[in-house]
Amino acid sequence: MTSETGTSETGRTTRSGRDAEAVSRFVERFASEMTEAGMQRMASRVFAALLADDDGSMTSAELAMALQISPAAVSGAVNYLTQVSMVGREREPGSRRDRYRLIDEVWFTTFASRDRVLTRWESTLREGVRILGKDTPAGARIAETVAFFEFLQAELVGMMDRWGEHRKTLGFPAHDGHADA
Amino acid sequence: MTSETGTSETGRTTRSGRDAEAVSRFVERFASEMTEAGMQRMASRVFAALLADDDGSMTSAELAMALQISPAAVSGAVNYLTQVSMVGREREPGSRRDRYRLIDEVWFTTFASRDRVLTRWESTLREGVRILGKDTPAGARIAETVAFFEFLQAELVGMMDRWGEHRKTLGFPAHDGHADA
DNA sequence: CCTTAACTTCACAAATTTGTGAAAGTAGCG
DNA sequence: CGCTACTTTCACAAATTTGTGAAGTTAAGG
Structure with a gap:
């Protein structure tokens, strides 16, 4: 405190x-x-x-x-x-x-865990593609959504790595497990 | 319909x-x-x-x-x-x-507009840094948060460009303003 | 213009969420 | 062991949110 x-x-x-x-x-x-x-x-x-x-x-x-x-x-x-x-x-x-x-690194972690939500959504959406038929306009639209989310997830990984790099250049102290002064 | x-x-x-x-x-x-x-x-x-x-x-x-x-x-x-x-x-x-x-491209657009929220948060957080003093532990932590959000926003731009590229390779039709069959 | 189809607004009822005080657990410490 | 300091759980009251029916508004078509 x-x-x-x-x-x-x-x-x-x-x-x-x-x-x-x-x-x-x-x-x-x-x-x-x-x-x-x-x-x-x-x-x-x-x-x-x-x-x-x-x-x-x-x-x-x-x-x-x-x-x-x-x-x-x-x-x-x-x-x-x-x-x-x-x-x-x-x-x-x-x-x-x-x-x-x-x-530690709450935002980083929290953002990274958005991943979970995306995965869940993807699963539901894939089911939607199956139900609607991937050749129907609606099915195709949802398939594109799935593709976008997959893309996002892939990007997230690289992004987090880049943040790690970037963070160093900003001179923030490394995180020990216990930040008490 | x-x-x-x-x-x-x-x-x-x-x-x-x-x-x-x-x-x-x-x-x-x-x-x-x-x-x-x-x-x-x-x-x-x-x-x-x-x-x-x-x-x-x-x-x-x-x-x-x-x-x-x-x-x-x-x-x-x-x-x-x-x-x-x-x-x-x-x-x-x-x-x-x-x-x-x-x-069109709802998800793309919606994600891109997360940007707005981040900007608003950043502004509040900067105020927080000012109030707490950037040399206090709390101030520094919040400053790091601001840095992370700035980083995210910067990344978002590149990411959206890459999605545009990637999307083409997936063979999704270009968007006209009016997707009726 | 008047009729009428459609959307919006409003007041209210229902459901849900939120926060509280008080009782009930837990676990240190003598 | 049991006292006591803390946390959690529970039942409830208050506040908020949500969805509705009905009245009000707008504009197309005769």
Whole structure:
């Protein structure tokens, strides 16, 4: 978590150098944009909060506090985020507290897992081609869709490799499994 | 629309060569997969129905009939699909009937327009970097996210070009503006 | 112009989703 | 072992979304 070493009565910059209000506004704004794109509301908020946290890791209580929601809501959101592999759950050894931590390279991973969805769709679409007949206009159209998705999946691989390369040139630190300062 | 030249009492293959029930199952199944991926239910169903239609084009009445929904629901769904540029609305000249037609290369177009979303997110994320400070761990993480999205957008361009090439090698017919047989 | 076919809008009912408080599990720690 | 700190589950209330019927609007065709 990000320790707040001081809280000014104006709600402005604290000793930790963060303007808590501004950070919260950012979190809410980005969360709402993710929600518009289809993610559940609470999941978006939890994710955004973690994204804006220095450790990329918060406890249930911290999340509940920061987002003003009940532990139950945190539990639900975190469950979802875990399911879709955007957040990992860690038990702090010697404590009964869980920590929720952003997966390394979340976006990379999340995008890569779009792959799964595409595969599923492809399978359904192939069935559609079979049902409609590949020589009918509709069948042909769907076959083209399948081809496009296959193409996308193939491209994805190369793209991810190129990102790895590109990333290095940008000088981002390599990921160790544990980003604590 | 796809004319049903005959309807057998078993609901099996008609003279048009389509097994109406099987087609409907396909439509519903694919629609439901799109819904799971975040699209509104009725919009998914309408879209899937058009996808499985030989002309890729149906009237409001045909859609209402095929999907067993009210004209109002069709109106809503079609409105949405028009908004996100997946379906076009055409007026049959000399008639008060609208036709709704799949946009050419829907997937290509739809994917390309993901671009818009990314740009919006990037802008919010840049604001986040500013607020958190680009030298803080959180700021750096978000900056990396921005970099990844920028990379994605750049890649998207090349990818779409390559698809154009690839598509030709697959022998799909060029798109004229009007795919009627 | 009037009729009428078609689409849209609106108010509402139904269904679904969302978030909560409270009870019930779990697992550290004495 | 059992106390206690934490998390999860459950039943429910609230809010939101979804789809409908019916009234309203527009424009083709007589």
